[in-house]
Amino acid sequence: MxxxxxxxxxxxxxxxxxxxxxxxxxxxxxxxxxxxxxxxxxxxxxxxxxxxxxxxxxxxxxxxxxxxxxxxxxxxxxxxxxxxxxxxxxxxxxxxxxxxxxxxxxxxxxxxxxxxxxxxxxxxxxxxxxxxxxxxxxxxxxxxxxxxxxxxxxxxxxxxxxxxxxxxxxxxxxxxxxxxxxxxxxxxxxxxxxxxxxxxxxxxxxxxxxxxxxxxxxxxxxxxxxxxxxxxxxxxxxxxxxxxxxxxxxxxxWTRDHYLGLGLGAASLMGEMRWNNTDLIEEYLACAPNPDRLHVHVEELPVAEQMEEMMFLGLRMMAGVRRQDFQEIFGVGLDEVYGDVVRRMAGLGLLADDGQRICLTRRGISLSDQVFVEFMF
Ligand code: SF4
Structure with a gap:
């Protein structure tokens, strides 16, 4: 794997x-x-x-x-x-x-x-x-x-x-x-x-x-x-x-593992590929043994979108996002991409940063939607 x-x-x-x-x-x-x-x-x-x-x-x-x-x-x-x-x-x-x-x-x-x-x-x-x-x-x-x-x-x-x-x-x-x-x-x-x-x-x-x-x-x-x-x-x-x-x-x-969705309308994410099964029951019943015909909204996620997702999904967890994981996955440092945002959000008391991990503070949790938007390109 x-x-x-x-x-x-x-x-x-x-x-x-x-x-x-x-x-x-x-x-x-x-x-x-x-x-x-x-x-x-x-x-x-x-x-x-x-x-x-x-x-x-x-x-x-x-x-x-x-x-x-x-x-x-x-x-x-x-x-x-x-x-x-x-x-x-x-x-x-x-x-x-x-x-x-x-x-x-x-x-x-x-x-x-x-x-x-x-x-x-x-x-x-x-x-x-x-x-x-x-x-x-x-x-x-x-x-x-x-x-x-x-x-x-x-x-x-x-x-x-x-x-x-x-x-x-x-x-x-x-x-x-x-x-x-x-x-x-x-x-x-x-x-x-x-x-x-x-x-x-x-x-x-x-x-x-x-x-x-x-x-x-x-x-x-x-x-x-x-x-x-x-x-x-x-x-x-x-x-x-x-x-x-x-x-x-x-x-x-929240950590963007591979997941395969089975059944009507189920969503899947495998690496950079994302898709959904059809949500039309007649289509599902007719095509189920041929999964490729079931898939709709198939998209290859650009790296920028994968980074955004890693940040706003990862920050949902109290453990936050680890710099080392970001580096291993994308081959680039989190601070090279998001350094300014992290500093700004930390300055406002919305993010905590211990040098290894970045996570929401209590105040950041209550304003989480506003914080997540900052990580979008
Ligand atoms: S109708 Fe919706 S919310 Fe109610 S039990 Fe079914 S899935 Fe859950």
Whole structure:
């Protein structure tokens, strides 16, 4: 493998959900068994077609969506078997699945474990039923607690819980209550993103009672402090983990490892090449065994764009960007390219620079979008 890119990661997209949430612009919809079966057959065809193409061992696999846990066990089994026949997995590879509360059973979760899935990520978003209804989620907090308990009973010792701030009607008090209830369950990992109103979603068409900018900022600032009290370490702008439980797969995205996306609309990055699979289901079903016909938006990234990405993705992580990595990847020193920007941002108290690494300061985190723009050519 090219020395510059250390890991190879797989993403598998399952585009099905029980019902569409009011804020969601992900590629997903409600589908019956027949449609799901057709998709799984096509997906397995696409996976098989990659046999022998990539001489790398898989460091992590993320089965996401959508809601992968709506698939029947036999379908997921088929996908996992096909992956195992096609790719070689590194010892101890991190294998994650996304699940929504209310879509799992003890028997199903035990089957996931037998398939080698070691990490499960629950989309909870809030522990307030009123906020869950506002978001259009299918579950209640009580439903989540049952699913969480089943996952522990099935032997999952690596659980992520997704939370959301900035929900209509949410207050600082209700957000803090959500955080403390979830911390009380002691998941290994917590992701806490802010709601973004995406065009074309029902939320974009409605008048929403959104928390003000100041309130949102306070929610964000209090998150790291509250979670820190219970031993969760913030390792990325929106991600917190117990020591040793950071998500390897997501770190791979932020450090620009090779990743191959499988399934409808999935994105891939291999060295300087980036592409997406088609997001048209008819086209996907027809072309899946010929991946080259599935690929759209194929582009070779200019070096300048790769540098920009390395900076704004790398700076999302608290560990920041290492000068030595930049030099090894691009054959040029980070300061030759970005010296002025780094000095200026450090002067404003937005970046910290210890000579080896550059990372965001607390103030830089809250103004991160403005900092990232400075690294664009
Ligand atoms: S469960 Fe997730 S992917 Fe499905 S509709 Fe809701 S937000 Fe979108």
């Amino acid at each position: 090219d020395k510059k890119y250390k890991k190879f990661r797989l993403y598998v997209h399952i585009p099905f959900c029980i019902r569409k949430c009011a804020y969601c612009d992900f590629l997903s919809w409600n589908a019956g068994r027949e449609e799901q079966d057709l998709y799984v057959r096509a997906l397995c065809g696409e996976i098989r077609s990659h046999k022998g193409r990539y001489p790398y061992r898989v460091s992590s696999l993320f089965v996401g969506g959508g809601t992968p846990s709506v698939l029947e066990i036999r379908s997921l089994d088929q996908i996992m078997d096909t992956l195992a026949d096609t790719f070689s997995f590194a010892e101890g590879a991190e294998i994650s699945i996304e699940a929504n509360p209310g879509t799992v059973t003890l028997e199903g979760l035990r089957a996931y474990r037998r398939m080698g899935i070691g990490r499960i990520s629950f989309g909870l978003q809030s522990t307030q039923d009123k906020e869950l209804r506002e978001l259009g989620r299918i579950h209640t907090y009580g439903g989540f607690l049952e699913s969480y308990d089943l996952a522990r009973r099935a032997g999952f010792d690596n659980i992520n819980v997704d939370l959301m701030s900035g929900i209509p009607g949410q207050s600082i008090k209700s957000w803090r209550q959500t955080l403390s209830r979830v911390m009380g369950l002691e998941p290994e990992h917590i992701s806490a993103y802010s709601l973004i109103i995406e065009e074309g979603t029902p939320f974009a068409q409605r008048e929403l009672d959104l928390p003000g900018e100041e309130e949102e900022r306070e929610m964000y600032e209090s998150t790291s402090w509250i979670l820190g009290q219970k031993g969760y370490v913030q390792y990325e702008i929106s991600n917190y983990a117990r020591p040793g439980r950071a998500c390897a797969h997501n770190i791979g995205y």
